[in-house]
Amino acid sequence: MSKPLNLKPSISRRSAMKTLGLGAGAAAALPMWARYSNAQTSAPIRIGFQKHATGIGASYGRWYDRTSQAAVKMINDGGGINDRMVELVTEDDGTDPKRGAEVVEKFATQHNCDVGFGTLFSHVVIGSAPRAGELKLPYFVVSEGHHVASGMLNRYTLQPGITDVKSQVQAMAPFVGDTLGKKVTMIFPDFAFGHDHRDFFSKAIEAQGGEVVAKIAVPPAETSFTKYFPKIPRDTEVIYHVMVGPAVLTFVKELGEFFGPSRPEIFGFIDSLEAVDLASPGLEYLEGTYFWEGNPRYAQPDQTSYDKYFRAAVGVDDNGASVNDPKDVSTYAHMFGCWETLHVIKAGMEASGYAGPQDRSKLIEAVEAMTSMPESNEHPQGEKLFNGKTHQVFGKQYISKVTNGKLIRAHTASIEDTLYPDEVDYTSQGF
Amino acid sequence: MEFGPYLMLATLEGAVLAAVLALMASGLSLVFGVMRVVNIAHGEFYMLGAVFAWWITSAIGGDPALAFIAALVIAPVAVGAVAVAADMVIIKRLNYDPERTIVATIGLLYIIQQLTLMTYGADARPVVAPFNTRLALPWIEWSGGGLQLYWPWGLSVTSYKLFVMAAAVVVLTGLYLMMTRSRIGLLMRAAQLDSETALAFGIPVERIYAIVFGLGGALVALAGVLIVPIQQAHYLMGGDALLLSFIVVIIGGLGSLGGTVVAALLIGLSDGIISVFFSPTLAKIIATLLVALVLVFRPQGLFGGKSR
Numbered sequence: 001m002s003k004p005l006n007l008k009p010s011i012s013r014r015s016a017m018k019t020l021g022l023g024a025g026a027a028a029a030l031p032m033w034a035r036y037s038n039a040q041t042s043a044p045i046r047i048g049f050q051k052h053a054t055g056i057g058a059s060y061g062r063w064y065d066r067t068s069q070a071a072v073k074m075i076n077d078g079g080g081i082n083d084r085m086v087e088l089v090t091e092d093d094g095t096d097p098k099r100g101a102e103v104v105e106k107f108a109t110q111h112n113c114d115v116g117f118g119t120l121f122s123h124v125v126i127g128s129a130p131r132a133g134e135l136k137l138p139y140f141v142v143s144e145g146h147h148v149a150s151g152m153l154n155r156y157t158l159q160p161g162i163t164d165v166k167s168q169v170q171a172m173a174p175f176v177g178d179t180l181g182k183k184v185t186m187i188f189p190d191f192a193f194g195h196d197h198r199d200f201f202s203k204a205i206e207a208q209g210g211e212v213v214a215k216i217a218v219p220p221a222e223t224s225f226t227k228y229f230p231k232i233p234r235d236t237e238v239i240y241h242v243m244v245g246p247a248v249l250t251f252v253k254e255l256g257e258f259f260g261p262s263r264p265e266i267f268g269f270i271d272s273l274e275a276v277d278l279a280s281p282g283l284e285y286l287e288g289t290y291f292w293e294g295n296p297r298y299a300q301p302d303q304t305s306y307d308k309y310f311r312a313a314v315g316v317d318d319n320g321a322s323v324n325d326p327k328d329v330s331t332y333a334h335m336f337g338c339w340e341t342l343h344v345i346k347a348g349m350e351a352s353g354y355a356g357p358q359d360r361s362k363l364i365e366a367v368e369a370m371t372s373m374p375e376s377n378e379h380p381q382g383e384k385l386f387n388g389k390t391h392q393v394f395g396k397q398y399i400s401k402v403t404n405g406k407l408i409r410a411h412t413a414s415i416e417d418t419l420y421p422d423e424v425d426y427t428s429q430g431f
Numbered sequence: 432m433e434f435g436p437y438l439m440l441a442t443l444e445g446a447v448l449a450a451v452l453a454l455m456a457s458g459l460s461l462v463f464g465v466m467r468v469v470n471i472a473h474g475e476f477y478m479l480g481a482v483f484a485w486w487i488t489s490a491i492g493g494d495p496a497l498a499f500i501a502a503l504v505i506a507p508v509a510v511g512a513v514a515v516a517a518d519m520v521i522i523k524r525l526n527y528d529p530e531r532t533i534v535a536t537i538g539l540l541y542i543i544q545q546l547t548l549m550t551y552g553a554d555a556r557p558v559v560a561p562f563n564t565r566l567a568l569p570w571i572e573w574s575g576g577g578l579q580l581y582w583p584w585g586l587s588v589t590s591y592k593l594f595v596m597a598a599a600v601v602v603l604t605g606l607y608l609m610m611t612r613s614r615i616g617l618l619m620r621a622a623q624l625d626s627e628t629a630l631a632f633g634i635p636v637e638r639i640y641a642i643v644f645g646l647g648g649a650l651v652a653l654a655g656v657l658i659v660p661i662q663q664a665h666y667l668m669g670g671d672a673l674l675l676s677f678i679v680v681i682i683g684g685l686g687s688l689g690g691t692v693v694a695a696l697l698i699g700l701s702d703g704i705i706s707v708f709f710s711p712t713l714a715k716i717i718a719t720l721l722v723a724l725v726l727v728f729r730p731q732g733l734f735g736g737k738s739r
Contacts, residue, residue, distance in 0.1 A: 053553065054548060054553050055553075055667075058552075058553030058554060059553070059554050059555075061553070062552075062553070062554075219711065219712070222711070223662045223668070223671070224444070224448075224661070224662065226440070226444055227440075227441065227444050227703065227706045227707040227711070229585060230436075230437050230440055230441075230585060230707060232585070234584060246554065246555030246663065246665045246667075247555060247662060247663065247665075249555070249557050249663060250661070250662050250663060257563075257565050257587065257589055258585050258587065259585065260565050260567060260587055262584065275554070280557060281495075281559050281560075281563075282563070
């Protein structure tokens, strides 16, 4: 069944080279017509949005995108920044550290963005931020990882819109120790974000007189979790869980299947259920358990006008789901970070009189000078306190209880509860 | 958990994995056995089975059991149709040349994956299992002078996981019976033994190939439909499936259905037990090491015949 070899191809090498040459010429000529013929200042401010459009962070990427578009619309409707409109340039990093660094490079060199922003997953932040530092691109991450404040990164990387894991778990430990139990088993994803939980919560609960009896690390891309649960010691009083990735629903379901009717107390971070409907089958056992929430998903009885405004702008109903599709549950505990970060960028650019990339260091200095940010339409999650030396913001933390299938806020930790000593002073570093 | 119940839990988890693996790998083994081509897009048919199951169950709605049965019937047939189309449009035109088929099916993998990403999206979406009661399992201990049953904390299985194991056994038995007892099975085995002589006898070999490719796709899609109530349907789930299918088929022997089942049991159970007692990464390392050993010492696989 073999055909004789066709020795004469239909395309000749000469015609192939000609076509390629024409193509290369057209590509090289492209930037010539695409530039602004007007003066520099009427060009829009370009914010590079590093979106987790694909990969394990895709659910968050979708909601980060919607929130960022809504925030940019709000800013532009209010006149923009320094009389210039804001334009979001979105690139997909695939929730991958290597792609993240490439995307940062594209923002700085190809797209001529003024700043980069929006990265969530901690391993991508750690992979991308060094490149932003090398290219001197202000890089505003919305990540919750402790790496910004730990001094691991650089002066160009800031996290002014979302609190970090160290402050979150520090605020949770007293509640867990006093209300739920002293012997804790931790289940967390086996990468930077999960390690932050492991390290900081262990220290915090030991300071309360408690003890972590087991630390179970799960690979972030894992799909089946039952094989990890037998490692939970019999004398566990509290299960502390935080999981990320597309399989979080499987994780929480299999946790319930493993224990059956005789479960210990459970304290979870809402990360384990972001973008997942609390009413999914298999999650009934969560009734009565507690969750940390960065921002309460369900509208609470004392909802502020700022939260109402935020929900309407992004298109989220009182159950935290999309107004167009009640099954499309949002990542409400994290996405406010994009909204607040964009408003911090606006405030920083206005305070520094930002005119273009030559003012990037002035922008960073202006943001470092910020301190308190009151609760407002620009900061709907609650008031904030920014630490210019560590580039990290601090805010209120919320604990909710699952009551009749909804998350009702049971405890609020004040900003003071979440503070910890500085580990770095980025302002002493040069640009 | 004590060792005994722990081992039982690990074995059950491994058995579920082995059941799904056996279905996945049998499709690949069948395609290679009859057509002698390797389908790199095999994992994507698994993903398509899961995604179609989600589409069908959300479109039908209502009682989860009825919706799931509909998905169980319709999704493999739909994916089989996609596979037949792929064979007739792509692979046939390459004259079933092995190297070109590998390259073409890699392209098919990316096309299917990206089309799914563009339509279904990047989220993992759940499908409700038709039934899912938790069954606490007993263990025996020696106490009070005799053997007694007790129910260890955490030792359980769900009725749905037992159903997956049973379904895999039924389907594979049906496949074996079809290959050995039915006329279409006879035609497939004839085409496998010597396609030129089969053609001379008037057997429509190219049509048989299309049917075999479709059947291979349908089998792996069935595995996807069965797994989707346990995990969720996600557009990247084909990658792991492809790797594991290849490991099983290489160890069991390309073209041998019995070898595939034995290898699936071996890999599934060892993965389950090693994952539970040590770590999942170690389990994957051992599985890949086994493949390397088989390729060095017994390249035709444990049960494979000599290549013709």
